[in-house]
Amino acid sequence: MFKWIKGWIVGFLKQAAIAVVQKEGDLLQYKLKAQIIGEKDTCRLCDKLDRVIDEAQKRTLVLVASSGPIWAFLLPIREKIAREITTHGDKLQEALRAEIKSKGPTVIDKVFDAAQAVLIARIKAIAL
DSSP states (O other), rough: HHHHHHHHHHHHHHHHHOOOOOOOHHHHHHHHHHOOOOTTOHHHHHHHHHHHHHHHHHHHHHHHHHOOOOOOHHHHHHHHHHHHHHHHHHHHHHHHHHHHHHGGGGGGHHHHHHHHHHHHHHHHHHOO
């Protein structure tokens, strides 16, 4: 019985993290697109995007860490979720930089949406 309850609580925690990731992701996507306005230099644009992503990543980590119950047995799940968010932010920065330099800033939505879907799938797949 305890195993079922534990699994349910872990599932709830992952859903709470996904909700935060989706909400903060929408805000981040808006902020990234706002950086494009008036910026013609792709190198400067990528640097601006990196700063926006770093800030959003920190905020998302804090919000996820404060979501759901704070019980000791959830610590490994919280750590895995935090690692996924951190890794995701780094990969998003690399992907945006590469795509913007080769295709221009109009690829932000496509790259971001794909990256967010991957992050959500990875959070769903986390196990104890």
